[in-house]
Amino acid sequence: MPNTVPDGIYLHVVAAVIRDEVGNILLAQRPANKHQGGKWEFPGGKLEAGETPAQALNRELEEELGVTVLQAKPLIKVRHVYPERAVLLDVWEVTAFSGEPHGREGQPVAWFEPEQLPALEFPPANYPIITAARLPTHCLITPELAEDHAAFLQQLEQALRSGIRLVQFRAKTLSAASYLALAQDVITLSHSFTAKVILNSPPMMLENADGLHLTSRQLWQMPAFHRQNGQWLSASCHNEQELRRAAEVGVDFALLSPVLPTLSHPKAGGMGWDAFAEAVEAVNFPVYALGGMTRCHAEMARRSGGQGIAAIRGLWLEETQ
Template identity: 90%
Template sequence: MPNTVPDAGYLHVVAAVIRDEVGNILLAQRPANKHQGGKWEFPGGKLEVGEAPAQALNRELEEELGITVLQAKPLIKVRHVYPERAVLLDVWEVTAFSGDPHGREGQPVAWLEPEQLPMLEFPPANYPIITAARLPAHCLITPEPVEGHAAFLQQLERALRSGVRLVQFRAKTLSADSYLALAQDAVSLAQSFTAKIMLNSPPVMLKEANGLHLTSRQLWQMPAFLRQNGQWLSASCHNGQELRRAAEVGVDFALLSPVLPTLSHPEAAGLGWDAFAEAVEGVNFPVYALGGMARRDALMARRYGGQGIAAIRSLWFEEGQ
């Protein structure tokens, strides 16, 4: 299992992404007289001596909001150095609780849709949490559209109906005109399901897409086409060095592979979950596990510090295909 001991010198703080039954997220506003006062934040607080993160989460949310945590799982860890202190934010996603959340310390609280979060002002350490809170647990990478545009879009619709809400559109064998035509249809279809879609190595960037995905080679080349305001940037990585390069470039999230052996590259040794966890510990953005992943492995990825899983076959084809 990954090492959960906090780095020496960091103030270990737990924070919660609390969701209601329709997916809204609860935020609290920091008192004006406190560090980063007046800004919105994810509720939580620092660990007491000898306290485990899950214990601290339960205690802090009862003290601050009057709720008892019934179901929670790790989401992301963020290390940030302010001029006055260094903090390790140990973030958990709370999906079930009892009680009526309210500001027990007089702080304003509000339920907001995930897409409203980027419009608010947060302490700097919170921004990777906003991305993690808006990303789903599964990322579909599309296969090449070898059977034609209509068949590709039909299969994409099946995947979206199965619950996929993040798509990386990859079609490197198409001409520029064909790519653009299919990409436009794929973006429109994905967004009709309120799913997000990233374009992998596009000949031209679409403002309607949710972002741009870089190959590991492009991480070092810095491509000429760049994302537009409000779009995400993601990247494919294969080791800790490439993840650190992705951090330098300023990605919002990354895919790390291969974690396990794959059907397409059975000769390639997977990193394994321990090495995946070690690499993820070194960056402050969400990372998906890629390579040999099934839909059910999303929970395993979370246990080892990941956002979830990315896959082609297990998310594209129906069970049994």
């Protein structure tokens, strides 16, 4: 949901998505006598006076888990208003630490695979974090197809071998029947690499797809979509108004563009990173930067509050040439 109360009213809390060497995520269980007691949560705690978020993260994880943070980067900020309090969760991804995590305050802790998280019970404010924790930094948008579908699948396989783990299958020139037939091949191939596939146009869901992507026009025109448990809904947005509409529709994540000028529209310019960061700050779901993106922009996207980058040319041609 958007930021609806002044920032000064939010309780500023840092939280950590802590990953081990194989990508499992550490969770802690809240004491039964505390707010949202008994539910799982991402470890952390509130900032103390004069602390930066990074300092608070280090202190809280040492106090709660007995670990020292060696490497961390921002992941997402989530604002949530409970009946009794408003919280700002400032979430960081911790990928290197020293020490053996354990519940120093007597709280149960456990490692979970990312795909196990949706089945657990969390405080409501944590659910956007689950999505951000499961999404990769790079989202590949497939280009329009030539006639040779076999060559397309071969290029897709090369991209998957390079590490792509989220594919938005976009092929607007195909008929609905041809699109859905090829989509099945894309899904089968991508799943063999443990990659997720989001379908984009026509707006219909396949049972074994991992989600559906809406254009900015479809955000305003289409009725609610029925999803299987675990399927994502994403959308293309170009301004804060469309991001707010995406929040109303209930998307899990969005692509915001154009951030930088693109080869296809070099004179159109882009909103730039400052405007991107401001727009992302107003919503509670992960947002990918789109438009003029290459792999080298992923770090800037994260520093600007984004999940990472989405691209066609920058992730498809780069890896398959």
